Amino acid sequence: LAKTTQPISMDSYEGQEVNITCSHNNIATNDYITWYQQFPSQGPRFIIQGYKTKVTNEVASLFIPADRKSSTLSLPRVSLSDTAVYYCLVGDRADYKLSFGAGTTVTVRA
Amino acid sequence: EAQVTQNPRYLITVTGKKLTVTCSQNMNHEYMSWYRQDPGLGLRQIYYSMNVEVTDKGDVPEGYKVSRKEKRNFPLILESPSPNQTSLYFCASSFRQGSSYEQYFGPGTRLTVT
Numbered sequence: 069l070a071k072t073t074q075p076i077s078m079d080s081y082e083g084q085e086v087n088i089t090c091s092h093n094n095i096a097t098n099d100y101i102t103w104y105q106q107f108p109s110q111g112p113r114f115i116i117q118g119y120k121t122k123v124t125n126e127v128a129s130l131f132i133p134a135d136r137k138s139s140t141l142s143l144p145r146v147s148l149s150d151t152a153v154y155y156c157l158v159g160d161r162a163d164y165k166l167s168f169g170a171g172t173t174v175t176v177r178a
Numbered sequence: 179e180a181q182v183t184q185n186p187r188y189l190i191t192v193t194g195k196k197l198t199v200t201c202s203q204n205m206n207h208e209y210m211s212w213y214r215q216d217p218g219l220g221l222r223q224i225y226y227s228m229n230v231e232v233t234d235k236g237d238v239p240e241g242y243k244v245s246r247k248e249k250r251n252f253p254l255i256l257e258s259p260s261p262n263q264t265s266l267y268f269c270a271s272s273f274r275q276g277s278s279y280e281q282y283f284g285p286g287t288r289l290t291v292t
């Protein structure tokens with residue numbers, strides 16, 4: 069499993085774009101990058117997954133540079149309800165031993 | 179509705195009293211897993227199962243047992259709970275092929291061992 073490093077916390081205001089960068093210098097060829105969101109006292113929820121370049125869905129965008137040693141989760145125009153912990157995971161999608169780090173606590177203020 | 183259910187949601191027990199936390203999914207997922215979450219430590223994997231009768235250890239298996247006799251159920255067993263097993267526990271499931279990272283999580287079980 070590739071080790072990941074992400075900021076412990078980030079603050080933002082409603083309506084702003086939030087970008088969370090995850091470093092994964094030892095990412096392997098078969099590894100994918102996956103992000104989860106967790107609200108207090110709830111289980112994590114899958115947000116987005118990508119391998120290279122850019123992936124976008126109704127919730128977020130994921131930007132992955134050509135060297136794949138980092139990735140950035142972008143949350144457009146956040147609201148108070150986006151306050152949560154965001155986890156970056158990197159690994160082969162056939163892996164079954166998953167590792168969640170401490171994640172990034174994003175706090176959105178009015 | 180597709181979901182992962184856990185029972186009980188809250189449990190307070192005493193040291194040494196055997197307990198079982200049940201987990202059930204209705205999505206026909208092959209893969210199921212148990213995690214514990216402690217402040218500042220994120221989620222740590224306890225055990226996982228790739229299919230019926232196939233289980234393996236995660237990062238923190240000590241003090242826990244699991245079984246997978248049916249595809250939909252994956253109970254977590256604490257034979258002799260201790261206070262250091264006080265934690266928030268999550269069960270998760272996913273399809274096996276190519277999407278083990280797209281997991282569906284249950285609502286969590288908050289366990290307190292006194």
